[in-house]
Amino acid sequence: MTTFAELGLAPDILRALDEMGYVSPTPIQEQVIPRALQGGDILGAAQTGTGKTAAFALPLIQRLLPFASSSTSPAKHPIRALILTPTRELAIQVEEAIQAYTKHVPLRSLVVYGGVNINTQIPILKTGIEILVATPGRLLDHVQNKTLMLTQVNTLVLDEADRMLDMGFMPDLKRIVALLPAQRVNMMFSATFPEEIRKLADSILDNPTFIEVARNETAVTVTQVMHPVHHERKRQLLAHLIKSRDLRQVLVFTGTKLGCNRLANELNKAGIHADAIHGDKTQQERIKALDAFKAGTIRVLVATDVAARGIDIEALPFVVNYDLPHNAEDYVHRIGRTGRAGAKGEAISLVSEAETRYLKDIEKLIGSTLEPVIVPGFEPGAADVPAYQSRPPRHAERSERPERHERSAPRSKPAAPRDALFDAPYVPGEAPRNDSAPALMRSAPKKQVAALFRSPVKPDSAGQ
């Protein structure tokens, strides 16, 4: 087993890692650290949860050690490393990690992101900091205000580059890169490599080493299961799973901001303490919800993809896809929140008939099929819709639209009339028992999944 010392890290960094309980490097750290210590450019194919933050941060810190100074003069602390992330949450987490890694060295770091008063960030920038973690928009605000200088930057990190592309940051990135000195080390990380990301890599990186860890593969420690269910019954099924399996620290993904709020409210009404984070929440609200979730005071955090990006919670045990993502790569990102750095996790997807096409895309991307497990009482053919939910669907409101980067959601079909569903004959499935699935659940062979949605069940098996 390789140790961090064998990778060539300095004693002050090793001490910090030891205090954090990092025993040995993860595969991406083993590959990236020695190469980055030599000063070569890196293109990393790695998703969140692989330990990629330390992979780029540790060599970056070590290469700045000759510049570390206890001087209080701001001139002694110019920005030397710039780390760009797509979201505030990820920026905060990366900077927190850097704070921990630099505990025993006099290097200063700061995180700047939008959505908060820019004036609070200026006094700290004025004191001088060597490592800046930023979201692209806010960084450019500071550049425009002349509240920071990028002329001494010798290392650039682009974290979750594909997310930055999705979120429309490409023009900002290009502007930022044009402001940096030409002589620098570059590290770019992305979970996926669409054409535009490859072009960006070509334009920024100089003869990079390509390091790939579990690209487009879901972490092996994550158990993935999917429950076929009528879309009207998802909320009840989720509440049932949480209560019957006594699930705690559950991160639930919804497709829209409105759906996110609504689900959190419904769960609270069902006695399950939940909060919601999405793009319409203020930064303070998001941080508060995240902290309460991390501390275990709220049991369920309902989130949209944009808000949840980069969320880092030690050994997050459960991720639920309440709505399947329309973009298969988001599935990989979502379930990257669980089973992190070797911890075990479970990814649960609730799949309605209308979502089977997204399921196919996901299965194609991850190269395996998700095992369908039917929860008794929630057979997919049956809706058991409370009267208030049986109204015809409203037209989508603005806040009901998917968040920025997502593709538009299909209009939901009106619920099938309850009686018609219940009047149909019950077709018992020939599904074999699945020993690895939680007790009381039945697993269905793959080919039957589409058919599952067309098999209404008799009324007495549909109740909760």
Ligand code: AMP
């Ligand atoms: P990341 O992929 O960078 O978001 O890291 C995922 C999680 O793994 C974070 O909580 C890290 O603190 C943790 N981690 C990273 N590297 C190691 C390591 N070598 N040993 C133990 N935990 C680690």
